[in-house]
Amino acid sequence: xxxxxxxxxxxxxxxxxxxxxxxxxxxxxxxxxxxxxxxxxxxxxxxxxxxxxxxxxxxxxxxxxxxxxxxxxxxxxxxxxxxxxxxxxxxxxxxxxxxxxxxxxxxxxxxxxxxxxxxxxxxxxxxxxxxxxxxxxxxxxxxxxxxxxxxxxxxxxxxxxxxxxxxxxxxxxxxxxxxxxxxxxxxxxxxxxxxxxxxxxxxxxxxxxxxxxxxxxxxxxxxxxxxxxxxxxxxxxxxxxxxxxxxxxxxxxxxxxxxxxxxxxxxxxxxxxxxxxxxxxxxxxxxxx
Amino acid sequence: xxxxxxxxxxxxxxxxxxxxxxxxxxxxxxxxxxxxxxxxxxxxxxxxxxxxxxxxxxxxxxxxxxxxxxxxxxxxxxxxxxxxxxxxxxxxxxxxxxxxxxxxxxxxxxxxxxxxxxxxxxxxxxxxxxxxxxxxxxxxxxxxxxxxxxxxxxxxxxxxxxxxxxxxxxxxxxxxxxxxxxxxxxxxxxxxxxxxxxxxxxxxxxxxxxxxxxxxxxxxxxxxxxxxxxxxxxxxxxxxxxxxxxxxxxxxxxxxxxxxxxxxxxxxxxxxxxxxxxxxxxxxxxxxxxxxxxxxxxxxxxxxxxxxxxxxxx
Numbered sequence: 001x002x003x004x005x006x007x008x009x010x011x012x013x014x015x016x017x018x019x020x021x022x023x024x025x026x027x028x029x030x031x032x033x034x035x036x037x038x039x040x041x042x043x044x045x046x047x048x049x050x051x052x053x054x055x056x057x058x059x060x061x062x063x064x065x066x067x068x069x070x071x072x073x074x075x076x077x078x079x080x081x082x083x084x085x086x087x088x089x090x091x092x093x094x095x096x097x098x099x100x101x102x103x104x105x106x107x108x109x110x111x112x113x114x115x116x117x118x119x120x121x122x123x124x125x126x127x128x129x130x131x132x133x134x135x136x137x138x139x140x141x142x143x144x145x146x147x148x149x150x151x152x153x154x155x156x157x158x159x160x161x162x163x164x165x166x167x168x169x170x171x172x173x174x175x176x177x178x179x180x181x182x183x184x185x186x187x188x189x190x191x192x193x194x195x196x197x198x199x200x201x202x203x204x205x206x207x208x209x210x211x212x213x214x215x216x217x218x219x220x221x222x223x224x225x226x227x228x229x230x231x232x233x234x235x236x237x238x239x240x241x242x243x244x245x246x247x248x249x250x251x252x253x254x255x256x257x258x259x260x261x262x263x264x265x266x267x268x269x270x271x272x273x274x275x276x277x278x279x280x281x282x283x284x285x286x287x288x289x
Numbered sequence: 290x291x292x293x294x295x296x297x298x299x300x301x302x303x304x305x306x307x308x309x310x311x312x313x314x315x316x317x318x319x320x321x322x323x324x325x326x327x328x329x330x331x332x333x334x335x336x337x338x339x340x341x342x343x344x345x346x347x348x349x350x351x352x353x354x355x356x357x358x359x360x361x362x363x364x365x366x367x368x369x370x371x372x373x374x375x376x377x378x379x380x381x382x383x384x385x386x387x388x389x390x391x392x393x394x395x396x397x398x399x400x401x402x403x404x405x406x407x408x409x410x411x412x413x414x415x416x417x418x419x420x421x422x423x424x425x426x427x428x429x430x431x432x433x434x435x436x437x438x439x440x441x442x443x444x445x446x447x448x449x450x451x452x453x454x455x456x457x458x459x460x461x462x463x464x465x466x467x468x469x470x471x472x473x474x475x476x477x478x479x480x481x482x483x484x485x486x487x488x489x490x491x492x493x494x495x496x497x498x499x500x501x502x503x504x505x506x507x508x509x510x511x512x513x514x515x516x517x518x519x520x521x522x523x524x525x526x527x528x529x530x531x532x533x534x535x536x537x538x539x540x541x542x543x544x545x546x547x548x549x550x551x552x553x554x555x556x557x558x559x560x561x562x563x564x565x566x567x568x569x570x571x572x573x574x575x576x577x578x579x580x581x582x583x584x585x586x587x588x589x590x591x592x593x594x595x596x597x598x599x600x601x602x603x
């Protein structure tokens with residue numbers, strides 16, 4: 001086997017994995033940056049995205065339509081949850097959020113089981129993306145290349161959204177000083193609802209993208225939520241660039257770890273996180289410990 | 290008031306001690322399991338309720354105790370009682386290392402780290418077949434007799450008394466702990482860690498100590514579960530179990546020690562009732578949990594004591 005070809009395809013593999021993890025991590029970190037809360041249900045929103053995507057593909061017959069419909073629905077559900085329930089908790093300490101979103105995780109997992117059943121659901125990749133290409137004589141799925149591209153596009157889009165748009169400006173301002181933003185005449189509560197919806201919607205996009213690779217299944221949520229926490233802790237809570245770096249680090253450790261140390265692959269991710277925390281308790285780009 | 294509460298507790302213990310004489314075997318089995326879970330929830334309360342260390346990884350304590358006791362009972366002839374205590378000690382010692390790492394962070398990051406650590410153990414349990422039996426778990430865990438040929442704890446009632454004795458001893462231990470100067474420092478950390486630190490207390494050392502004690506008692510619960518069920522599996526280390534124990538603590542009433550035990554019993558009762566007419570009991574439990582966090586953060590025991598103090602003052 002050609003070592004260079006192997007190395008390149010494994011790196012591409014890791015990059016496509018990083019793209020998926022980034023969709024999760026950036027949503028969680030945005031929500032944390034604004035609200036100082038940790039959304040335990042983030043993995044459940046990711047899973048919901050995969051299932052809604054599956055249904056949207058079946059109704060419309062188009063993967064692209066599901067890519068638009070699923071994040072909108074998941075995001076709307078997230079925003080509604082924030083409006084209905086989370087909003088009442090801002091005066092309480094952070095543990096209340098963690099517990100309420102844990103309860104939501106249980107409810108969503110069970111509701112998805114009732115609505116879609118226990119069997120894992122196959123979502124085919126769109127025809128134009130379902131083949132393989134040869135990179136240095138190694139076969140590589142086109143869909144994973146597409147994921148890398150999608151990850152880059154979304155990362156740039158979020159970055160530009162935060163830097164260039166009025167809502168992005170409000171989001172950054174609110175994360176620095178919510179009371180001041182409120183005093184200047186912006187309804188911070190609306191910003192919070194919007195951010196929670198956007199974060200959940202991003203997890204939903206991740207779910208749609210992940211479904212053709214891993215099938216939509218009930219085990220998605222716990223795996224996703226823990227990977228996401230690890231990414232955000234490594235990168236630093238509330239840091240956009242941190243979530244990108246965290247996603248890349250975790251993806252490379254997962255892909256190469258699984259290849260070289262199959263028995264230790266899971267442990268490696270946690271060891272990476274512990275190493276980062278011992279050196280920088282607030283994460284690589286985090287502000288607070 | 291304190292005397293009245295003590296006599297109420299004494300009454301409750303007496304009722305529990307008489308339970309084997311009147312209850313059918315099926316109910317006794319459920320009650321034993323409820324008391325084991327109650328012990329586990331009470332141990333978590335030391336962290337959650339008294340120190341505000343929100344651990345999402347208490348399954349680690351339970352699982353460590355269960356697997357340690359399982360291995361001791363399967364591979365050595367150490368009597369049941371000593372095996373259980375050794376396993377609890379083992380869990381507490383491991384926890385010192387865990388706590389050293391987890392207390393590097395605070396707040397939300399602490400919760401995430403405890404979760405990650407428990408998941409790490411879960412992953413290890415799947416791979417380390419010779420010790421954990423991987424996905425099959427350990428089966429046929431005996432209740433080894435002795436010492437001095439005592440076989441009392443092997444029967445259903447005898448084992449129940451062992452569990453009850455552990456729970457009562459742990460409760461007395463925890464209550465004197467939280468009433469001691471050590472407990473006052475824990476409450477200081479809960480209310481304002483920076484202030485406690487500036488008063489000259491090394492808060493991190495206190496946090497490590499309380500995590501170790503909490504894991505030791507949680508490990509005791511797990512160590513009792515292994516010979517109770519006769520098997521262990523990786524479910525005991527899964528994050529879902531950590532979440533369930535946390536639900537028991539919050540629903541029962543955090544920071545009260547007795548509340549989490551009631552929460553565990555409530556959890557057993559409701560999940561048994563719900564599972565008899567629906568598969569989706571997790572759906573209802575999630576909703577009950579959210580309602581408690583929103584409207585009754587003080588839990589069942591908190592509601593009960595408030596109602597009692599209201600009615601006694603008129």
